Amino acid sequence: MTTDPDAPARRSYSYLGPAGTFTEAALAQVPEARNQHWRSVRNVGEALADVVEGRSDAAMIAIENSVDGGVSTAQDALATMPGLRIVGEYLVPVDFVLVARPGTTLEQVSLIAAHPVAYAQCLQWLTRTLPAHAHVPASSNVASAMGLLDGTSDADAAIAPPGILEHHELTLLAENLGDNPNAVTRFVLVARTVAPPAPTGADKTSLIAELPDDHPGALLEMLEQFATRGINLSLLASRPIGDALGRYRFVIDADGHIEDERMADALLGLRRFSPKVVFLGSYPRADRAIVRYPERYSDDVFVEARDWLRGLLSGEPEA
Template sequence: MAGTARPDEGQARRPRYAYLGPEGTFTQAALLQVTSADEADLEPCSDVVTALERVRSGDADFAVVPIENSVEGGVNVTLDTLSTGAPLVIVGEMLVPVTFTLCARPGMTLEKVRRISTHPHAWAQCRRWITEHLDGAVHVPATSTAAAAALLASGEPEPGFDAALCSELSARQYGLEVLAAGVADNPHAVTRFVLVARPGRLPEPTGADKTTLMVHLADNEAGALLNMLEQFATRGVNLSRIESRPIGDSLGRYSFSIDAEGHVAEERVQATLIGLHRVCPTVRFLGSYPRADGQRPHVRPGTYDADFRAAREWVGSLLSGYSRVEGD
C-alpha cells in the first residue's frame, strides 16, 4: 500500500501482520489487499484486541482489523481499543464487499437449522433473511465469521449450533456444505478495515485522505458539542464519520470517534487540530492515511493551504510593521 509505514529501515526480517482470524475471515480478505504470505508473516488472532495488542507489544508490525460496516456502523471493540492504551495509528484502509454463506456439516438441511453461529455484525446484516427463511432460529455469537465455520469443521461432537454464517471462502476452506448462498439483507454491504501500526512516519498525503481522531468534550459545559464541531466547520473540514462512545468512568460521559476528510499535513486540518486542542480536554490523533475509495474532498474557497499561508504572512507583515514603528 502506497505510503504505508514499514518496519525499521534496514531491518532484514519480514514484516509481521496480525489480523482477526482464523483463516477465511473477511479480515483476511482485507489483509490480502495489502500483502501476502509470500511477502510477510501473517498471524491470525482470536479477537480484535489481541491483534492490536500484538502491535503495541512489538510482537507484530501491523494489525488488520474491521472498524466500520455500512449497515451496522462502527466496530466498537476496534474504536475503543484504539482510543485507550499506548498510542497506535491507522496507516491505511481497505474496503471489502460483504455477502454471507450459510453452511453446515454434511447431512444438515436448511429445515433443521435452529441455531446459527457467526459474528454479531454478520448476524445483524442477515436478520431479515433469517426471519424469512428460518423463523425462530437463534444466534450463537462467535468471535469471527470464520471461527464458527472452523468449529463446525473441527469435528467437535457438540459445537452448540447447527450452521454458520461465513464467507464463501470459509465454507470452501473448511469443507462445509453450503445450505444457502448470497445470504444478506443488503446486497451492497461493505466493511471497512484499517491497517494499524505503532506511531512513526506518517503516510504521505495523496489529496484523498482521512484523519481519524478521538475527542473528549469539556464536562458540564453547555454547547460543548457545538464548540467541538465548529472547529471543523470554520476550517472547511468535512466529517465522513462521527460516533459517540462512552468514556467508561461514569454515566453520561462520552468521547467522539471521528473521521475527517484531509491529512494532518494540510493547513486546514492542522488548524482544526489546534482549535480542538484549545477547547477539548483530550484529543487523540489516530492517523492520517489514504482513502480506499480515492475520493477527494471538496475544498471551499478560503481553506486551501495557500489561503492559510497568505493569512499568516499578512499578520506577520502587520507585526513586522508594528515592531518597526515601536523601534523608531
C-alpha cells in the same frame, strides 16, 4: 537449506482469526502484507497489543460497519492504548454463505449456527427460505462453521463468511444471504507511531477528542473547529470515557490530511479546546475519492493570512 543473510526479514501482521474471517479478507488487500507472516489472534486488544509490544509490525482491525455503526471495542482500544497510528483503510463487502457438513442438503437444515450480528443481517433470507429454522448463537462468524467440523455444534448448518470455503471442506448450501446488498465493513491497518504518509489529495484524518466540560454548546464548539475551516466529517461517534456518567469522548474521521493547511489549523484549534486529543493518523481513503472543498479554504489562503500577520508584527507597511 540455507538462508540468505541479506534477505529482508519477513514482516508480521496480526488479524482477527482464524482463517476465513472478513478481517483476513481485509488483510489480503494490503500489497506489502502478501507473502509475509500473518498472526491469527482472538480479539482486537490482542491484535493491538501485538503491535505495541513488537510481536507484529501492524494489525488489521474492524472499525466501522455500514449497518451496525462503529466497532466500540476497537474505538475504545485506540483511545486508551498509546503508541498506535492508522496507516491505511480497507473496505470489505459483508455477505454470508450457508455451509454444512459434506452430504447435507438444504432441505435437511432446521438448526442454524450463527453469530448474532450475522444472524440479524440474514434474517429476511432465513425467514423466507427456511421459515421453521431455529438459531444457535456462535461466538464468531468462523466459529459457527468450525463447530460443524469439530463436533462441538449440534447445528445442521452455519452462516459464515465466504472465505471459509477456501480453508475448510464444507458444502455450500446457499450464498448471498445478506439482507442488505450494500453492507460493508471498514477496516484499518494499525502500526506503531510513525510519520503520516504524504498527502494524496484523497485522504482521511482520524482523531479522538474529549470535551473540556459538560456545558450547553460544548459539542458545537468542538465541531466548529472543523466547520469554520471547511472540513467535512465522515464519522462522529461518541463513546463513554467511563470515569463518570455523562462523560464522553468523540471518535472523528475528517476529510483531509494533517499536512493540509486547513486541517493543521483545525487540529491546533481542537488542541486548544480539548483537554485530550488523540491523533490516530492521516492516510489515503479506501475509495480514493478526491477531497473537495471551497477555494476559500485552500492552502494558499491560510499561508497568505499567516504572512499578513507576520508582516503586521514585524512593522512592515501594508500594501
